[in-house]
Amino acid sequence: MDVQTTAALAVVAITACWLAVRAFRGLRRPGCGACACAPAVKRD
């Protein structure tokens, strides 16, 4: 396997792990964090 393929697969593997952790954490504590509008909750 050449350097480029190894690097690409490493990035994919890290991303997959990161997405899995994020999904797991999201199940425990939702609230998107990514959603463009979380500050829209006006609680005053």
Added chain:
Amino acid sequence: MTTATAAPPLTIALIGNPNSGKSTLFNRLTGLRQRVGNYPGVTVERRVGRFALASGRDATIVDLPGVRSLAPRSPDERIAVDVLLGRRADVAAPDVVVVVLNALHLEVSLYLLQQVRELGVPVLACANVADEAERKGIRIDYESLSGAMGVPVLRTVATRGEGFDELMRHLEAPRKRFPPTPLPEPVHSACERLRREWPGNPGDVEIADALIEGPDADGIPASLAARISEESDKIGPDLRDLIVGSRHRRIAAVCALAVKRETREARGSIRLMDRVFTNPVSGTAIFLAVMLLIFWGMFSASAIPMNAIESGIESLKHWTAVRLPQGMFTDLLADGVIAGVGAVVVFLPQIILLFLFLGILEDSGYLSRAVLLLDKPLSLVGLSGRGFVPLLGSMACAVPGVMATRVIPDARERLATILVAPLMTCSARLPVYTVLIGTVIVGSAATQAFVLLGLYMLGLASALAVALVLRRTTLRSRRTDFVVELPPYRWPSLRTTGMQLWQRTKMFLKRAGTVILGISILLWFLTNFPKSPEPAHQLERSVAGRAGKLVEPAIRPLGYDWKIGIGLLTSFFSAREVFVSSMSTIYSVDAGEGDPEASLARRLREERDPGTGGPRWTRPVGLSLMVFYVFAMLCSSTVVTVARESASWRWALVQVGFMSALAYVAAFVTYRVAGGG
């Protein structure tokens, strides 16, 4: 100084109506020294901050949820009563309660102050937004008001810190524990009798509310059901008037003494504007015209910056593909990262424009009037005015919208609102709609704006229709009353609108740089592996391609092929706008003989149907897909939030089920009616 700092911290509870400026006051006092969490066991936000008093003594301040009354019906109100009475183990009993009054709507705010007075806790009140009230000709005699209410009432303007010196002085002044204001007889005696049998030291407010609501209301000890019925029967039909009516009469008398209003002419013209904006006919016409104008402005004004960003991204992609050494990593950068993230970033100008226009409407006070138009439709479908904020919030994103349903006290009404909130058009749908409109609706910006308005209206109409069905069947309950406060008309503040826009831009870019980047990388991998010996069939034979082929028979009746199937799958497992990044990645990987540097909409238009040789993305396909996105629950964050807020995965799954079914049927009908298949 040493003695002062050694004193135990002063615990302050801050309570007030929504929109009274309570959070502004809290933020101004505490700065960044605050923690936000949840009260254990309930989904009510807990905000605690610290600051130093003038003497150097530490103060801990608890910002209670914004409530309109202390009748403990909603989780927010129950927490507020518990904290005020020192019944929560996680919050120290407050040394002083600061009630934040909205000087613009003093009658409404004084009702809450009156109830806090009935609890007999040490109280201090701030008439906030006093500057705006003065500008509107409302003159408050603070001395008379303090005397009549029996508590110090201070003038404050939290946004500018006015009145804070006096507030600090009062916080440290010796306080007397005011005797509770007794309720009129015979309610007072009934409360006293029930209190002796009621576990956990209830306040008069709770007992009085139980007498009004009857023994079936939430949070009433089962053992007391018969006693409550007995006592309320004994008082007779005047019960509500004795409790609620007497409070209102007292407040009316206090206001007559301490509040003077001026400039009748100015108020007359405001009333006229309110009547025009909230009239079902003229109000609806104005609202539709305003929205159409916004969408038209959004399409027209965003074209140039969007084209510029698109060209920039295409140049970057081209540069990456040409200048970097050939190989998988370069492919990943060009077809995965740049194509995927770039496809969504292109929509930044539109998102900014949409929120700029909505921000101006909100800040000017118009949006509240427009939302008031929903009062009648909402009441017809069994939802109360408390559903306004959640539904309006869902137009930005359903996650905060669903969380905002916490203000709805009735459990069934709240659940119905949660279940329909994701049908409102959120900002994540915008990129999907824009790409599809750009692909299949050929015409002016006005035509495109009209189609977009139709999609927004379809979302609203379906939310109301589903609410009607739910409230007439499984989620039947009495509709709760609600009073809406209309904010004053004012020129939008550049600072507030600018801050809001900055927040949204930051969050939008953060999302593109995290979730969308991650999904694009993963999708690139799934579209490139396993490697096919024939590059022309790479996408088709990849994992993603096979997954798309697997779902193709199910979506074929809607006019969709396996490539759209991949987009729907990635959307389903993440979020709606991922459809756009997925399409971009898929079409980049599968550029074939086409121009790999063409924009997504152009590539979609140029795609040929292998069966017929005609365009693949016909108008029926595009319309069907737009309708599918109106109804389908393609957002994992919302599913999880609904499960948490309804405390049940069952309802979250029911929601996914009915929204998917609606999406499928509506998309099928649209495809057929539009002439597809």
